Amino acid sequence: MEYKSYMADRVKNMKGSAIREMFKRMADPEIISLAGGNPASELFPGEELSKIAGKILMTNPTLALQYGTTDGYPKMRDCARQRAEKVNSVGENDAILIMTGANQGIDLTAKAVLNKGDKVIVESPSFIGSLNAFRTYECGLVGVTVEDDGMSMEGLEDALKNNDGVKFIYTIPTFQNPTGVTMSLEKRKKMLELASKYDVLILEDNPYGDLRFSGEDVPTIKSMDTEGRVIYAGSFSKILSPGMRLGYIVAPAELAEKIEMLKQVNDVHTPMLTQLMCVEFMKKYNIDSYIAKNRELYGKKCACMVENMEKYFPKGKVKWVTPEGGIFLWCECPTITDITPIVDRCLEKKVAIVPGSNFATDIFAPSNMFRLNYSSATLENIEEGIRRIGEVLTELL
Ligand SMILES: Cc1ncc(COP(=O)(O)O)c(C=O)c1O
Incomplete structure (x- = not known):
């Protein structure tokens, strides 16, 4: 039986994430993966969370196992509010919704505002999960170059000027996925100004904002929004655990109401057990000191990666920030x-990296870029992985 003719147009041409595809090929335990986006599992508070989960199930099984409310367990909403308020990202007229990961929040926000044929302006490159979510609503993606200090503002103004039907700008201004760069304060202000001038919304996705290990914090775009134009997506994935699937959306109440209705259709509510676990964890422990440990580790791992890139990569042939x-x-x-032969050769040498084309608005266009992840591998594996990539680059560049 053939199934293509049964498939909806919106999924026919979707291409699975190369990262997930790569995971399938990575069953080989000898492969060093610098490809994924996993946080460091060595720091997961497994023992603390196992005690918390046990206690919840023993003392309050009904709350944990019964249906919950779609907008989230109220104390969990308070936890999300705390995180968002820490970066001044809750406006007077905003509501907070707990999401099954920020991914769901981004998807449902797009679902709430996009009609077929509308356009979304995105950083190019950008996070594949969000790009794929937008694609399923049959909208056009308009890519704007990412510079060393974030999205090009000239590029953004051109995109806004030359495209009808733009509903929102999607941005990951801090430690962007995949480039790692942070948008300057001036550009954040300019983005707000342009959004206002061209009357579009901004979806600010900030899962990595807490993970700064050098330099100075930059205010979120949401914190400077005076017109209620910015929808803010936050996540507990990179500061507690991605497997618990806890994220949130801070959005103007009128929009949040629609997003909540879509969530009800989508999964009714985020699992109660993990919401309760997060609430208890934040009550009992200082989540900021847990995050500080992650920051310190990531700083060390990043420095190790850069040091080895300087040592093993052919001089002057590879650029990075x-x-x-x-x-x-x-x-x-x-x-x-085209980076493909290099990525393939790296895989033969048992090291996995992701080709840049995966993060582009046009996934079929060749790319000469690749993404490295330093959070999940050990220091030894980072050094060995970079050494092997260096060999391939020296051979093929
Ligand atoms: C930029 C960006 N946004 C959102 C997400 C999804 O986060 P969550 O695990 O909360 O769904 C990720 C995950 O890697 C990401 O990189």
């Missing part, structure tokens, strides 16, 4: 046009 936080490092090889 050293990140000040987050979990990704982005490399460009200006002397070639």
Whole structure:
């Protein structure tokens, strides 16, 4: 039986994430993965959370196992509010909704505002999960170049001027996925000004904001929004655990109401057990000191990666911007046009990296870039992985 003719147009041409595809090929335990986006599992508070989960199930099984409310367990909403208020990202007329990961929040926000044929302006490159979510609503993606200090503002103004039907700008201004770069304060202000001038919304996605290990914090775009134009997506994935699937959306109440209705259709509510676990964890422990440990580790791992890139990569052939936080490092090889042979050769040498084309608005266009992740591998594996990539780059560049 053939199934393509049964498939909806919106999914026919979707391409699975190369990262997930790569995971399938990575069953080989010898492969060093610098490809994923996993946080460091060595710091997961497994023991603390196992005690918390046991106590919840023993003392309050009904609350944990019964249906919950769609907007989230109220104390969990308070936890999300705390995180968002820490970066001044809750406005007077905003509501907070707990989401099953920020991913769901981004997807449902797009679902709430996009009609077929509408346009979304995105950083190019950008997070594949969000790009794929937008694609399913049959909208056009307009990519704007990411510079060393964030999205090009000239590019953004051109995109706004030359495209009808733009509903929102999607941005990951801090420690962007995949480039690791952070948008400057001036550009954040300019983005707000342009959004106002061209009357579009901004969806600010900030899962990595807490993970700064050098430099100074920059205010969120949401914190400077005076017109209620910014929808803010936050996540507990990179500061507690991605498997607990806890994220949130801060959005103007009128929009949040619609997003909540869509969530009800989508999964009714985020699992109660993990919401209760997070609430208890934040009550009993200082989540900021847990995050500080992660920051310190990521700073060390990033420094180790950069040091080895300087040692093993062929001189002058690879460009990168050293990140000040987050979990990704982005490399460009200006002397070639297509990174695919390098990625394949790396896999033969048992090291996995992600080709840049995965993060582009046009996934079929060749890219001379690749993304590295330093949060999940050990220091030894980072050094060995970079050494092997260095061998391949020296051979093929
Ligand atoms: C930029 C960006 N936004 C959102 C997400 C999704 O986060 P969550 O696990 O909360 O769904 C990720 C995950 O890697 C990400 O990199």
